[in-house]
Amino acid sequence: xxxxxxxxxxxxxxxxxxxxxxxxxxxxxxxxxxxxxxxxxxxxxxxxxxxxxxxxxxxxxxxxxxxxxxxxxxxxxxxxxxxxxxxxxxxxxxxxxxxxxxxxxxxxxxxxxxxxxxxxxxxxxxxxxxxxxxxxxxxxxxxxxxxxxxxxxxxxxxxxxxxxxxxxxxxxxxxxxxxxxxxxxxxxxxxxxxxxxxxxxxxxxxxxxxxxxxxxxxxxxxxxxxxxxxxxxxxxxxxxxxxxxxxxxxxxxxxxxxxxxxxxxxxxxxxxxxxxxxxxxxxxxxxxxxxxxxxxxxxxxxxxxxxx
Ligand SMILES: Nc1ncnc2c1ncn2[C@@H]1O[C@H](COP(=O)(O)OP(=O)(O)OP(=O)(O)O)[C@@H](O)[C@H]1O
Ligand SMILES: [Mg+2]
Numbered sequence: 162x163x164x165x166x167x168x169x170x171x172x173x174x175x176x177x178x179x180x181x182x183x184x185x186x187x188x189x190x191x192x193x194x195x196x197x198x199x200x201x202x203x204x205x206x207x208x209x210x211x212x213x214x215x216x217x218x219x220x221x222x223x224x225x226x227x228x229x230x231x232x233x234x235x236x237x238x239x240x241x242x243x244x245x246x247x248x249x250x251x252x253x254x255x256x257x258x259x260x261x262x263x264x265x266x267x268x269x270x271x272x273x274x275x276x277x278x279x280x281x282x283x284x285x286x287x288x289x290x291x292x293x294x295x296x297x298x299x300x301x302x303x304x305x306x307x308x309x310x311x312x313x314x315x316x317x318x319x320x321x322x323x324x325x326x327x328x329x330x331x332x333x334x335x336x337x338x339x340x341x342x343x344x345x346x347x348x349x350x351x352x353x354x355x356x357x358x359x360x361x362x363x364x365x366x367x368x369x370x371x372x373x374x375x376x377x378x379x380x381x382x383x384x385x386x387x388x389x390x391x392x393x394x395x396x397x398x399x400x401x402x403x404x405x406x407x408x409x410x411x412x413x414x415x416x417x418x419x420x421x422x423x424x425x426x427x428x429x430x431x432x433x434x435x436x437x438x439x440x441x442x443x444x445x446x447x448x449x450x451x452x453x454x455x456x457x458x459x460x461x462x463x464x465x466x467x468x469x
Pocket of ligand 2: 205206207246320
């Protein structure tokens, strides 16, 4: 699969002197759904704004469909749609005009059939003539999506599309995003809901403190989630994994316990052999615990805090 967006060595330092992005490298594959996870202030919105050409990078390069977002702004911008984190709609404008106007801003000829189709897909047809101010918060979010789709972008960025949205509407939103993917649109979404990333994403990227910590296939992450850890508490103090046990996927945690990571779904977990080798190495068990690692654990392990 080829890449529709490439970000290399992207840095962003604001006028205040604050560095929000540090040498970010990220490739987004054509047609994928990529979830960008990270705590508040991690740099998600700054990264998205930079790709959409709304924030000027301090260093590095961003290409969308091969076009440099700084030097070839118009061509790059025409390919992307952005659903911003903040609702920024004209309250007294009608839904249909809001969406039509947005298309016009990109210099696209009027196409009511396309706009009507977008409204239909977002279940907004019956709100076509309503003023924005008359809509509920969730409907306003849909209008934001309709606006972002008005110029037929190939890449859609959704910055927290389901923040403050009820479960029903969130599921609706997921349906919309899947339908977009089926139409060949590449989707990047930021979210604080880990289950949303689990549900939707082909790949998951984790950002913290302006750095990308991980980009991984969701399926691979799920396999990692299928892993379990066995914590082996010993009577003896060990300062490192004993050489006799070097063949196992073991590490020593801060409490001086040995932690064995294994695939709970495997035919052979290796536990029996490990425990007999622990005894053979002259070590005595004090206690044993097992735990399942989740995507949330992986996230917390990476960034040291909950997903905001
Ligand atoms: N215009 C600005 N001037 C100075 N600092 C800024 C500016 N915009 C953002 N920042 C800072 O950059 C960091 C990253 O902000 P950003 O909005 O990208 O985070 P985020 O990951 O989107 O967070 P959230 O989950 O809260 O939306 C934050 O510390 C923020 O305070
Ligand atoms: Mg943000």
